[in-house]
Amino acid sequence: MRFFHSFFLTVLLLSPAASYAVDDPKELLPNPQQEQEAEQIGQQLRCLVCQNESIEESSAPLARDLRKIVRQQLTQGRQKSDILAWMSHRYGNFIQLKPVFNSETALLWLMPFLALGSACALSYRLWFKRPMQARSLQDTALKKD
């Protein structure tokens, strides 16, 4: 029994986490490489009428329409960046699940580096400055003797 439990759990964990809401197999592009690219683009586009789902995961009609457009444009030979720009132009930057880097999002993107930098500076001060201070105090104490 335990074996079966762990077996199913392993299978569950190993199976790909993302499930796609392609309602109709006709939606898929015949070229598997292009289809994979379309899925990658779709995963970066927010379904605007859902709660934090990508258009690739959602079965909302708008997500289906946008999936269709991504595939249409890919077969027309357009690049990923062109398609993302096309979407942002119409629906705003909010449609991109990964925020673009601009003046509004600079703090968001730079925060990890700022935090890491200030943490390093702080720890440097705490670890290297204090023993020196202590030593100098000791020195003065010795001199007094």
Place this chain on the structure above:
Amino acid sequence: MTLTRRHILAALPLTGAAALGLGFQHILSSMKTGQFDPRAIRTSGEAVPQFPPLSPLPGLKGTIEGIECTSLTQQNKPILLNFWASWCIPCVTELPLLSALAPSLTLWGIAYKDRPERASAFLTRNGQPFERVGQDKDGTAAIEWGVTGVPESILILPGGHVVWHHRAALTHEVITHDLLPLLRPFL
């Protein structure tokens, strides 16, 4: 107790966390009052998008024209473009507000993903405030406009400048606070 450097250092992360909390609180409260909308798209007088011409909705009283890009940009009065559908419940409650606006503002309607006979029956039953009504049967024009659903309203100023995009049903508050101030120079 004297304030030492250690106290200041210990207070730093706390003040940082407090500042972050205040920031989040500010964002959330302004989202509630409608001052900040992360979904808002910049509508600062951009040009009307290129959308496929929309054929007029048949079955309405009088001669109703369809909606094309050129007819929208050639207007010398502001136009409120309203996406609606007969299957949309908020559209039913929005229609009386549109009818009240109609004498002072030109309204053009777009029937979104709707059957023509149902769409025209909807307007005949609930009131017809639109000067023109186009059909967007498959929703491609809606995507060009950045519309996510119905009802949505877009204000276009003379020359084809998009200045306002409201992604919900119109209410009295929205009309008085957001729409009318934009229309003041034209009334």
